[in-house]
Amino acid sequence: MVGCPKPGFQSIFLGRAACPFFCVGVLKRGRMTHLVAATRSDRRILAIVEPVARGMGYEIVRLRLGCGERKSLQVLAERDDGRMDIDDCARLSRALSVELDVRDPIAGGYSLEISSPGIDRPLTRPGHFQTWLGHEVRIEAEGRKLRGRLSGADGNAITLACDEGEVAVDFAMIRKARLVLSDALLQAGVAGGDADG
Numbered sequence: 001m002v003g004c005p006k007p008g009f010q011s012i013f014l015g016r017a018a019c020p021f022f023c024v025g026v027l028k029r030g031r032m033t034h035l036v037a038a039t040r041s042d043r044r045i046l047a048i049v050e051p052v053a054r055g056m057g058y059e060i061v062r063l064r065l066g067c068g069e070r071k072s073l074q075v076l077a078e079r080d081d082g083r084m085d086i087d088d089c090a091r092l093s094r095a096l097s098v099e100l101d102v103r104d105p106i107a108g109g110y111s112l113e114i115s116s117p118g119i120d121r122p123l124t125r126p127g128h129f130q131t132w133l134g135h136e137v138r139i140e141a142e143g144r145k146l147r148g149r150l151s152g153a154d155g156n157a158i159t160l161a162c163d164e165g166e167v168a169v170d171f172a173m174i175r176k177a178r179l180v181l182s183d184a185l186l187q188a189g190v191a192g193g194d195a196d197g
Helices: 040-055 086-103 126-131 183-192
Strands: 008-014 017-023 058-066 071-079 110-115 136-141 144-153 157-162 165-170 174-179
Touching: 040 058, 040 071, 040 086, 071 086, 086 110, 126 144, 136 157, 144 165
Parallel strands: 017 165, 071 110
Antiparallel strands: 008 017, 058 071, 136 144, 136 174, 144 157, 157 165
């Protein structure tokens, strides 16, 4: 990413094909929470609940505070081994409820919803992209929608094998990323235990 003349869409030559490339410069590792918690409120709540979840052996995959007629705090989580069953959801819900009641970061009433990320899960951290290399993903990045096989990932960028060739996307430019349901993904989920959540 270093050496990009300016942030945004650039066309570069990778191997034999010119491809779109998004860049914003060098990113600091460990600070990429925009896909886990999108808003300032979400990030404030994440800062409260993440240490509790981590201490219990869970990773928060995504956290969203929904505002409708009745507010809901949706938390997608998984154990360190990638699994999450109904007992895990109940255990994490009880622990987070206690911490949220004490810290009280949400004005008014709300419901707390804990669930597994599911088989066609969102990808929200650099490690998720590395875990699911070789699988098909759908990504929204700076107004563009991309779909392709995840062929590379590091802490700063991912590479997709798309119909138009290899496409590199800076991690910070990604607004949404999700696995695409496929037979290969179902096989990987069943083998890894994802299907029980």
